[in-house]
Amino acid sequence: MIAISCTVAFIAISAAMLLCLYRVLVGPDMPTRILALDTLTINAIALVVLIGIYWNTGLYFEAALLFAMVGFLTTVAYCKYILRGNVME
Amino acid sequence: MSGFGEIAVSALICLGAFFLFVGSFGLAKLPDLMRRLHGPTKATTLGIGALLIASMLYFILEDEIVSLHELLITTFLFLTAPVTALMVAKAHILLDKEDQEKLPPTGREVGWSVLDAPQTHEAKKS
């Protein structure tokens, strides 16, 4: 039963990632693309956690944590670049 | 694993996947950026939250390991999601001339901090 719901979730999250990819490609402006990239990272975290459940291993949590941190930092860096013209002041 | 635990884990996984999908769907469907912002910031946090609770429950029931890494990821995402949303909104307001005209007045003698220079700490004291 868990395997079935995992499969359903894999499909739903993959579809969600495709929708995000559509927004990254189409735009129309820079902040939208940044938001779409951020959502893409969050979906990737979900996928990593789900693979951990599916294969019954706790090895992937560090990967999910790293995704969360790097995703947050890149989003903030992009926005900072738009707002201030550079990242480090 | 008992039948009840299995049902609970499956339900949480499906709920999480549903909210993640709705968040990305809102991002793709809604017409302008400020509206698009609502989908990902809300739907994805509960989506990830439900998935991580499911994962925690699964490892407790299946392997009898209490893994607390999930709690850490959830806390981190709940703390960072508002910050990302705020930064994206500020970038949008700075770039979009149409939305700048739609902003309501601040009710103070200064404007919004994105467009108006923020007052420094010294200036506020004097």
Added chain:
Amino acid sequence: MLKTLLPHPLLTLLIVLMWILLSGFSVGSAAFGLILGVAIPRLTSAYWPDRTRIGSPLTIVEYALIVLWDIVVANFQVAYLILFRRGDDLHSQFVTIPLDLRTPEAITALAGTITMTPGTVSASLSADGRALLVHCLETNDPEQTVAGIKSRYESRLQRIFET
């Protein structure tokens, strides 16, 4: 003496707890977490001179439960709006929330809460930090939204941070 050694006791506690959660509980990790918990607040205290005051833990627990409940409700509301309404029909608009809160920590908490709860995203702060710009996804009565946020979250935060 104690104040120079531990400028932010709560931050120290939080860092130790985080480190133990991150690396699993053992004597070694607890000791290293303690070293980090003492070193980081001391190294960063120059940028953060004022000590944050926190009210009673009970009010914080009450606030956290209310916000968690609102997050769950908000998710269902926003999911309904996204799935069953045309994007152009949504009555979205910006509203201004005049702030009674003064400490930066309290304003940060309020802005974060607003972003996580029903159909609202905080978008900017006025240049003097006394008003918050909020975008509502679906609202017919902006005044009521503002009053709701002020009575539900701001008054509680005022009790937590500014008693």
